[in-house]
Amino acid sequence: MRGATRVRCAVGVLAVALAATACGGGSSSGDGGGSGIVRASWGDPQNPLEPADTNEVQGGKVLDMIFRGLKKYNPKTAEAENMIAQSITTTDSQNFDIKIKSGWKFSNGEPVTSDSFINAWNYGALLKNAQLNAFFFEQIDGYDKVHPDAAGAKSTATKLSGLTKVSDTEFKVKLNQKFSLWPDTLGYSAFYPLPQSFFSNHSAWLKSPVGDGPYTIQKYTKGTQMSLRKWDGYKGPDAAENNGVDLRVYTDNNTAYTDLQAGNIDLVDDIPATQLKNVKSDLGSRYINEPAGIIQTIAFPLYDDRWSSAKSALVRQGLSMAINRKQITQQIFQNTRTPATDWTSPVLGDAGGYKEGLCGDTCDYNPTKAKQLIQQGGGLPGGRITIGYNADTGSHKDWVDAVCNSINNVLDNNKACVGEPTGTFADFRNKITNKQMTNPFRSGWQMDYPLIQDFLQPLYYTDASSNDSHYSNPQFDKLVNEANAESDTGKAVGTFQDAEKLLVKDMPAIPLWYQNGSAGYSTNLSNVTLNPFSVPVYNEIKVK
Amino acid sequence: MGRYVIRRLLQMIPVFIGSTFLIFFMVYALGDPVAALFGDKAPDPATAAQIRHDLYLDHSLGAQYLHYMKNIFVGDFGTAFNGESVTSLMGSAFPITIRLTIVAIIFEIIIGILLGVITGMRRGKPVDTGVLLLTLVVISVPTFVTGYVLQYVFGVELKWTAPSVSPSAPFNELILPGLVLALVSLAYVTRLTRTSIAENTRADYVRTAVAKGLPRHRVITRHLLRNSLIPVVTFIGTDIGALMGGAIVTERIFNIHGVGYQLYQGILRNNAPTVVGFVTILVLVFLLANLLVDLLYAVLDPRIRYA
Numbered sequence: 001m002r003g004a005t006r007v008r009c010a011v012g013v014l015a016v017a018l019a020a021t022a023c024g025g026g027s028s029s030g031d032g033g034g035s036g037i038v039r040a041s042w043g044d045p046q047n048p049l050e051p052a053d054t055n056e057v058q059g060g061k062v063l064d065m066i067f068r069g070l071k072k073y074n075p076k077t078a079e080a081e082n083m084i085a086q087s088i089t090t091t092d093s094q095n096f097d098i099k100i101k102s103g104w105k106f107s108n109g110e111p112v113t114s115d116s117f118i119n120a121w122n123y124g125a126l127l128k129n130a131q132l133n134a135f136f137f138e139q140i141d142g143y144d145k146v147h148p149d150a151a152g153a154k155s156t157a158t159k160l161s162g163l164t165k166v167s168d169t170e171f172k173v174k175l176n177q178k179f180s181l182w183p184d185t186l187g188y189s190a191f192y193p194l195p196q197s198f199f200s201n202h203s204a205w206l207k208s209p210v211g212d213g214p215y216t217i218q219k220y221t222k223g224t225q226m227s228l229r230k231w232d233g234y235k236g237p238d239a240a241e242n243n244g245v246d247l248r249v250y251t252d253n254n255t256a257y258t259d260l261q262a263g264n265i266d267l268v269d270d271i272p273a274t275q276l277k278n279v280k281s282d283l284g285s286r287y288i289n290e291p292a293g294i295i296q297t298i299a300f301p302l303y304d305d306r307w308s309s310a311k312s313a314l315v316r317q318g319l320s321m322a323i324n325r326k327q328i329t330q331q332i333f334q335n336t337r338t339p340a341t342d343w344t345s346p347v348l349g350d351a352g353g354y355k356e357g358l359c360g361d362t363c364d365y366n367p368t369k370a371k372q373l374i375q376q377g378g379g380l381p382g383g384r385i386t387i388g389y390n391a392d393t394g395s396h397k398d399w400v401d402a403v404c405n406s407i408n409n410v411l412d413n414n415k416a417c418v419g420e421p422t423g424t425f426a427d428f429r430n431k432i433t434n435k436q437m438t439n440p441f442r443s444g445w446q447m448d449y450p451l452i453q454d455f456l457q458p459l460y461y462t463d464a465s466s467n468d469s470h471y472s473n474p475q476f477d478k479l480v481n482e483a484n485a486e487s488d489t490g491k492a493v494g495t496f497q498d499a500e501k502l503l504v505k506d507m508p509a510i511p512l513w514y515q516n517g518s519a520g521y522s523t524n525l526s527n528v529t530l531n532p533f534s535v536p537v538y539n540e541i542k543v544k
Numbered sequence: 545m546g547r548y549v550i551r552r553l554l555q556m557i558p559v560f561i562g563s564t565f566l567i568f569f570m571v572y573a574l575g576d577p578v579a580a581l582f583g584d585k586a587p588d589p590a591t592a593a594q595i596r597h598d599l600y601l602d603h604s605l606g607a608q609y610l611h612y613m614k615n616i617f618v619g620d621f622g623t624a625f626n627g628e629s630v631t632s633l634m635g636s637a638f639p640i641t642i643r644l645t646i647v648a649i650i651f652e653i654i655i656g657i658l659l660g661v662i663t664g665m666r667r668g669k670p671v672d673t674g675v676l677l678l679t680l681v682v683i684s685v686p687t688f689v690t691g692y693v694l695q696y697v698f699g700v701e702l703k704w705t706a707p708s709v710s711p712s713a714p715f716n717e718l719i720l721p722g723l724v725l726a727l728v729s730l731a732y733v734t735r736l737t738r739t740s741i742a743e744n745t746r747a748d749y750v751r752t753a754v755a756k757g758l759p760r761h762r763v764i765t766r767h768l769l770r771n772s773l774i775p776v777v778t779f780i781g782t783d784i785g786a787l788m789g790g791a792i793v794t795e796r797i798f799n800i801h802g803v804g805y806q807l808y809q810g811i812l813r814n815n816a817p818t819v820v821g822f823v824t825i826l827v828l829v830f831l832l833a834n835l836l837v838d839l840l841y842a843v844l845d846p847r848i849r850y851a
Contacts, residue, residue, distance in 0.1 A: 046813065047581065048627035055583050130594035132582055151593035206627055222628045223636070224711040224801050248711070251808075254692075255799045258707040262700045392812055426580030426814040433579045433586050444584055458585070466585045 036243030036543045038525065040267040040536070041256040044223050044249050049209050051192040052124030052131040057446070061535050063189045065228055065245065066107075066211035068236055070098065070117070071187035075531040075540070078293070078347050078450035080184040083236065084112060084193070084212075086169075093180040093487050096173045106195040107216045107231050114171035116193035118163045122146070123199070124190055127155045133190040135465055136448075139182060141174040178485035180492055181451055188449045214240040214539045224249055240539040241527070260520060266543075267528065269519040269536050273395050276334035276518075283520045289336055292534030293347045293447035294515035295455070296337075298387060298403070301437040302508060303470045306381035314377030316507035317362050319385075319440075321370035322410040325363070328402045329513050336518050339363075340511035343500055344455040345447065347532040353452025353493040355500075362504050363511060367410045374411065384413075386420035388441030390428035396442055397421065403512075432468050443468055443509060450532050452496045456480060460499075460508060471508035545842075549835070556831045561613075563827045567820050568609050577601075577814035581625065599623075612820065622817025624810070630821040633806055638825065640713045641802035644794070645787045647715065647722025648729070652780060656730045660737020660776070661769065667742050676738075679731035691724045691797040708799035721798040725791055729783050736779055740772035747771070770844055777844065781837030785830035789823075 045059030051067065054060055070085040082088070086099040104112035123129055125137035127147045134147055141162025146155050162174040175182060185191070193212065198205045208217050214236065215228040229244035248265065250256040253272040259265040261282065271279055271287070279287050300307050300316055307316075325339035338346070342358035361369070374380065387404060389396040397419060404417035411417075420439065422428040431437055445466070447454050457480050458464050462472040476499050483495035503509075517534025527542045578592050578601070596602045600611055615622065621630035663672040682690075698720055699707030709717045744750060745768065753763045792804030803822055810818030841848045 044626065044809065046625060055585070127590050127594055130591050130598060132591065134591055135588050147590060149588065149590055151589040153590060221636075221711060222626060223633070223806075249801065250708075250799050251801070251805050252796045252799065255695075255708050255797060258695060258700060259799075262703065262707045264706050264708065424574060424580070424812060424814065426577050426812075427575040429579040429582070429584075430575050446584070465588060468586065 038242050038245045038267060038538065038541050038543060039265045040245055040247055040538070041250045041253070041259075041265060041269060042226070042247035043270075047132065048206050050131065050206070051120065051194065052129075052133045052136070052190045054189060055132045057533070057535065060189055060533075061538075062209075062217075062226065062228070062247070063192065063211070064213070064535065065215040065538055066209060066213045066217060067189065067192040068104075068211075068213045069187055069189070069192045070100070071183065072238075073187045073450055073532065075529060075537045078349065078352065078532040080187050080449070083187075085183075085186070088183040088186075090180075090183075090487075093178040093182075093485060094175050096175070096183065097170070098173060099170045102169050103235055104212055105233060105235070106197075106210055106212045107233060108195060108197060108210050110195045110197070111168075112193050112212050113168040114165050115168070116195065117191075118165055118171060119196075119199065120192065120194035121163060122159045123194065125160055126158055127153075136185070136188065136190040139175045139177070139179050141176045143176065177481075180484065180487045181453055181489070184451055185449050185454075214238060215245065218244070238539055242539075242541050242543045245538050245541075257520070260522060263522060266522045266524050267519065267536060267541070268521070269517070269530070269534075271336075271518040271520055273333075273398075276336060279518075279520060286521050286523070286528075288519045288521075288528065288530055289516050290530050290534070291338060291346045291514055292517040292530070293345045293450055293532050294444065294534065295340060295343065295345055296442070296444045296512045296515060297340075297343075297509040298440045298512060299443040299469045299509040300440050300507075301435070301469065302472075303435055304438045306438060309378070311377045312381070313506055314373045315380065316377075316510065317505075318370045318373030318375075318377060319407060320359075320362050320507060320510040321364065321366045321373065322407045323403050323510065323512070324365045324406045325513055326365065328399055328406070332399050332402055333513075336516045337513035338516065340513050343459075343503055343509075343511050344452050345514050347447075348450055348452055348455075351490075351493070352450060353455075353496055355497055358497065358500060359504055359511060362507070365406075370410050380411075380416060384415055385417050386439045387417065388420045388422060388428070388431075388437060388439060390423075390425045390442075391421035392424050400442065435470065440510075441468075444515075447533070452493055452500075453480075453484070456496055456500060457484075460503060469508040471506065473502055473506060476502045545839075549839075552835050552838070556828070559831060560824070560827060564613070564616075564820060564824050565609065567823045568612065568816065569605070571811075571814065571816040571819045572605055572608075574811070574814050577625075577816070580813060612817070616821075616824070621821035624815055624818050625813055630817050633818065634821065634825060637801065637803050637806045637822075640800060641788050641791055641795070641804070643713060643715055644718050644722055644725060644791060644800065644802060645784060647718045648726035648787050649780065649784065651723055651726040652730050652733050652783070656733030657737050657769075657773075657776065659734040661741055661764065663734070664738040664741025664772075665745065665764075667738075672738075675734065679734050682727050682731040687724060687728065687793045688797060690727060691721075691794055694720060694724055695797060711801065713800055713802075718800075721794050721800060724797070725787060725794040729779075729787070732779060733776060736776050737772065740775055741768060744768055744772050773844055774841060777840050778837055781833050781840070782830075784833040785826060788829055789826045 043058040046056055047053050049059050049062055051063055054063055068083050071080045072083040074081055084100050084104050086101045088096055088098050090096045121137055124131050125134055125143055125146045137143055140160050142160045145157040146160055148155060164172045166172060195210055197210060208220055214231060214234045216231045218227040218229045220226045226247045230240040253270045256268045257272055257275050260268045302308060329337040329339055341363050342355050344354050346354050348354040387400050389400050400419040404419055407417040408414045445459060458466045460471050461480055462477050479495055479499035483492045486492040486495060517530040519530055519536060521528045524544050525541055527540055529537050531537050578595050579587055600608060623629050624633055659675050663675045666672050695707050698704045705720055750768055753767045788803055792808055795802045795804040807822050
């Protein structure tokens with residue numbers, strides 16, 4: 001009989017193991033095309049979906065579908081146009097009077113009033129809430145009390161003193177300095193209004209965010225899938241032209257592309273680098289490759305002795321001329337990047353401040369001149385440089401190696417430049433933030449809003465939030481301040497460009513190329529376009 | 545046997561504490577997770593400090609570990625950065641990976657042992673050589689190659705199955721990924737079984753059983769196989785843990801949101817609670833699988849006794 005007990009025992013253990021798995025098989029279907037639903041690829045948002053806490057594309061996509069703000073960027077021209085705002089007026093570029101249209105509602109029925117904005121902005125700015133985008137409110141008067149800068153400091157106020165409610169459809173904003181282009185920043189997701197339910201039951205709201213945009217969230221399984229459906233109560237001018245969008249999280253863009261080929265999904269907005277060679281023959285006109293508001297650069301740690309000497313600017317200029325941008329964008333990126341000739345992006349347009357060729361000869365490949373400049377500047381510091389990058393995401397290794405190769409050829413020295421990988425993005429950013437870099441490193445900038453100011457001030461203004469090079473030039477700061485105070489947009493843009501011209505001489509970062517957005521879609525869809533942020537314009541997509 | 549099981553379970557406690565301790569420190573050594581939250585922007589010091597405070601990162605490493613362990617005992621594994629609790633991540637990830645592992649193990653047991661018996665009984669014959677060569681090929685081709693190739697052939701060209709697994713990941717969609725995951729281990733199971741069978745075909749008890757006039761299938765299943773399976777069971781048992789933790793490549797190829805995927809995300813984002821939580825559970829799975837293997841020995845060979 002002992003044998004029998006043993007068998008029963010073993011069977012029992014196995015049964016427990018099987019039972020543990022049986023409970024999992026959920027029943028979320030969500031697949032199956034037709035019925036006007038767009039099935040699109042998605043990446044897992046890194047942070048909870050709160051407007052002021054979302055600073056990356058994947059979460060931003062959803063916010064832009066379920067929210068509308070005071071302004072919206074035109075998906076074609078990138079211009080900031082009034083959406084909920086009736087008018088935003090100012091006489092001195094510092095005090096703004098905002099009137100909002102009546103009749104707007106959140107999808108839970110609450111009306112959109114001035115309080116929806118004031119409360120949302122106060123919440124976003126308050127230090128205790130630790131919102132990643134808090135600094136977007138730093139221009140508003142009283143920010144330093146609500147969000148003191150130093151680590152460990154406590155806020156002395158909970159509300160921004162610069163925000164005053166006039167009525168349910170009007171409020172005033174006082175900035176702490178002149179900033180004429182400020183209304184144009186209001187299309188960014190950090191400035192979206194929030195319903196009362198966000199504050200009354202925060203955790204429930206986070207599970208299923210409620211906004212005032214053309215879509216509502218029907219079902220959200222974190223890390224896996226989000227089903228968005230057209231909201232019939234939406235009164236805005238840009239209602240959804242499809243019945244909904246199913247966003248499906250892909251861990252690997254190769255799999256998403258394979259699924260597109262197999263007809264399992266309709267829209268992929270990140271074509272894997274390995275497929276770029278075949279994508280035109282696979283998809284034909286259903287492949288989109290358009291410039292986006294993203295520029296990639298190589299930044300220099302100007303705080304380090306190696307790069308702080310008076311002559312080292314010549315070395316930086318020389319390195320810029322030693323990079324064969326055209327060849328690299330063709331061969332490595334299959335023309336999904338455009339060689340950069342300034343520090344902004346073509347999506348701004350000429351009126352918005354993009355100026356082709358602003359960098360001049362310095363951004364052209366010129367081996368002789370490059371070598372000469374580097375020698376004049378005293379040669380590469382220590383005889384050799386490395387270019388830092390993070391190895392975990394993006395295929396940075398390929399182009400960094402190509403850039404180094406280009407530099408090495410120019411200098412006739414195959415040890416002059418090598419790539420220096422850092423394991424994770426987190427670690428890479430830490431080194432940069434803690435000023436531990438001694439050599440140039442890759443850097444990238446994706447615009448928050450389509451303004452030339454966003455390409456210059458956060459990156460090159462003294463002690464600005466993303467000034468990784470720790471570049472500081474009083475002349476540059478002065479010009480940026482002047483441009484911000486300028487009430488005429490055309491003049492403001494001109495002054496920003498004057499500031500940008502200083503970067504040619506100082507070269508705190510080498511502009512490499514503008515990144516394109518690339519997407520592909522199935523025959524089920526039509527009218528698929530990418531906006532200037534390289535995000536598909538979901539509400540305009542039509543399903544056959 | 546009861547006392548044996550209890551002793552084994554008690555032994556798990558120090559292993560459990562030691563492994564979580566090591567993993568916690570290793571993740572900590574990867575660096576500060578807060579900077580990466582801000583993307584290409586530098587974190588503003590006040591917000592970063594507030595986030596560190598909220599995540600208990602502003603304490604010393606030892607204090608963080610004690611705080612973490614204290615929470616584990618009340619069932620709180622912490623929070624991932626996207627605001628979801630690690631327990632709910634586990635709740636969605638583990639069932640999927642366990643289903644995938646079960647499919648893989650079933651493939652290993654059925655195909656692996658069957659091929660092993662066939663080749664073991666026919667040593668040196670063409671079947672034997674053929675299967676041996678095949679297993680050699682399977683072992684030497686990396687999983688991501690077989691994965692992408694099978695995905696393309698069956699998913700895109702033949703359209704027998706979808707190239708990726710749907711979010712709920714039911715068993716029938718996991719057959720192809722399960723096979724891909726099982727392939728390498730399957731080859732080992734085949735080889736192990738073959739050797740073991742080949743050795744035992746000449747054993748005295750097999751000769752006795754044949755001499756007694758027992759039918760051939762009874763000789764093989766009751767006498768030969770039962771005695772030959774001990775090394776195979778050991779291998780499959782330890783493989784359970786390895787498959788669950790090592791499914792990362794397969795899960796990525798077929799877009800399965802299981803344990804491997806969550807671990808990968810946790811490491812990319814330096815999220816200590818996710819990584820330590822998942823690895824802790826994997827450690828437990830390893831320990832339990834080993835216990836299960838030891839208990840199965842007695843079923844296969846009653847001479848093995850536990851004190």
